[in-house]
Every structure is written in C-alpha cells, then in structure tokens.
Amino acid sequence: MMMIKQSPFSSPLTAIFLLTLAVFAAALEPPPEDPIFELYMHDVLGGSSPTARPITGLLGNIYNGQVPFAKQIGFTPPENGIAIPNANGALPTVNGINGVPLGTGLSGTAYSGQNLNGIQTQLGPDGLSLGFGTITVIDDILTSGPDLGSQPLGKAQGVYVASSGDGSTQMMAFTAMLEGGEYNDNLNFYGIYRIGSAMSHLSVTGGTGRFKNACGFAEVRPLIPSGQHQVDGAESLLRIIVHLKY
Secondary structure, three states: OOOOOOOOOOOHHHHHHHHHHHHHHHHHOOOOOOOEEEEEEEEEEOOOOOOEEEOOHHHHHHHOOOOOOOOOOOOOOOOOOOOOOOOOOOOOEOOOOOEOOOOOOOOOOOOOOOOOOOOOOOEOOOOOEOOOOOEEEEEEEEEOOOOOOOOEEEEEEEEEEEOOOOOOEEEEEEEEEEOOOOOOEEEEEEEEEEOOOOOEEEEEEEEOHHHOOOEEEEEEEEEOOOOOOOOOOEEEEEEEEEEEEO
C-alpha cells in the first residue's frame, strides 16, 4: 500500500496558527499617517457674480423681492426696518467695494474682511438677529490658494443656516466636489461655523470616489480676501484643512 506524506502546513491547527500570526503582525504595524490637504472656499453674497443666496427667512424674502416697504430710503432703514439690496442684486455698500451681509452670510453683520468683534448684531423686534433661521444655498468656488484666481479645485454645494439667535453661528452642510478625479471624488461636511472665531471644526461624514469610506474632520479658518480679484459682492474666504482617516 502506498503511503502519502502529509505536509506539516496542511493541518487545521497549523493554518489557524499562521492566520493568528499574520493578524498579530498586522496589528504591530504603525497606522498610516492621516491624509491632510487644504482647500480655500470663496463665498460671495450679492453683486454681479454671487455664489450664495439666502432663500428662506426674513432676509430670504428681501432677496426674493418681497420687500417690507416700497419707498426708497437709501442705506439707513427706519426703526425696525431692513435695508433693501440694490436693483442689480448687490448689497447696499458703505465702503465702496464690498457690502454688508445683513446679518447672514459667513461674515455675519461685519463688513466683508473685518472682524465681527465689537460690531453689534442687528436685532429684530423679537430680540433675535435679523438673519436667524435664514437658509443660504451655496455654489462656492474651491481653489488651491487664497486668491480667487488660484487654480480651481472644484465646487462646494450645499447650504448653511443661521442657527443662533445672536447671529454668531451658521450650521453648514455641503459637499466638496473635486475636479480631475477618475470617479466622483466628493467629500461631505457637516458642523457649526462660528462667525468671528479664529477656527471652527466641521465633521467629514463620508465621501465617494477616492474618498470612499473616509471620515475625519476639517479645521476652518476665516481669512481676509487678498483683493487681487475684486468682486462687487460681499466675499467671505475660508481656509479649510481636511484631516482624513479610512
């Protein structure tokens, strides 16, 4: 009778041992470094080329032409009144370049490029800010550098909502759609942006394409627009540093 010699590696116990050893070796390997990259988001309210528009709430009614009074009064409204955008859609200006976001937008009631600190929030008769509850839809440009003329990376599409009664925060929910990828390379962001704060944090809630199964967070810092590319609306510039894990 012919005898077949069995390999020592073919027994079930040996297979289990080798599998356990492989898992243990993988656990000892250091985790990969978090992918980190940077985006610049340009949010423009009003003017001839806006990228954001309030669509609901008290301010949304103004932008849609449902004005609270029909008589032109210039820039300064009467008591409990609200300034009306110019006929071309631009916001009323006082500094000759950019306008006042009227209690909404990512600059709050501050003039574009100025700090919110020390500037009193515009309040309505009920004691809440004029922008409270306003939903603003965005189609903002994403670039590789702080200047609007820098290399375009894609678009940020979504909404932000004035979520605090004093006008100090915006709840943001948007998708960064990055160009140049083989697939739909999108990243989803959600969180609270604090107007006037040096830094806010947003959660990365997922993605598609090369960002499939991504999670993490983003550091969001407001910057003063460089001014190399002038816009006739009120521009807010955000620097977004993304930290991802898979």
